Amino acid sequence: MRNPKWHRDEIILALDLYFYKDLGPMDAGNPKIIALSELLNRLPIFDYKPDKQTFRNPNGVTLKLSNFKALDPNYSGKGMEAYSKLDREVFEEFSSDLKRLHQIANEIKQAIDNPELSNQVSKIENDETSETDSVKEGQVLYKLHKVRERDRKIIEAKKKKVLKDKGELKCEACGFNFEKIYGKLGKGYVECHHLIPLSNFQVNKETKLEDLALLCSNCHRMIHKDLSISTIKEFKSKWNAM
C-alpha cells in the first residue's frame, strides 16, 4: 500500500526548509532533511501510514524538495517535474511571502514540539476535513484553534463573566439564546469561539477572555468557514451583506 499524498501542512514545512538559506546539500544524509523527516512523522495528521518504513523518510523529503526546484523560476538546473497540484499551489502562494511561510511553519513546529499540545491536537477529530482543506494555515493550526476554544477553564470563566455583565448567555452574532428556546436543556449552553485569526496565531500565547466570543452552533460553524474574521462585527457585516 502506498502512503497518503502530502498534506498541505507537510508541504508548507518542506517549502520552508527549501527556502532555508543554509540548507546545505539536498540529499538524504543532510541533518536538516533528516530532522524534517522526523518532524513529519510526528505530525498529528495521518492516523494510518500504510508503509511506515518509507513514510516521509529522508529520501521522500529530498524528492519533495527537488519538486520545488522544478517549480522555482530562480533555480537554473532541472528539478523533479513530478510535483502535485497542491505542491504547485502552495509554492505559488508562499514563494512571494516567505515571512508568512516561515511564521506558519514555526507555529506548527512549536505545537508539535510541545508534547501536551501535540497530544491534544491529535485528539481533535478529522470530521471537518472539507473545511480544514480550505484553511490556508493548514490542519495543525486549525486543530490548535479548536483545542484553544475547548479549554474548559477559560470557557467557564468567559461564561461567568458574560453572565455577570449581561445577565444572559446568547449568541453574540444572532442573539440566539439556548435557554430561551430549549428551557432547562439549554441552560448554560453556548459555544466559545477563538477570535484570533489563524494567521496571527501564536502557540505560546495564552488565551484571554476577550479573545473569545460566545456563539450559537450555527454561527460558530459559519465563522469557521472564514477564520480570517477577527471580530463579530465583521462577521455580521459579511452575512448581512448577502
Ligand SMILES: [Zn+2]
Ligand atoms: Zn448565532
Ligand SMILES: [Zn+2]
Ligand atoms: Zn471557533
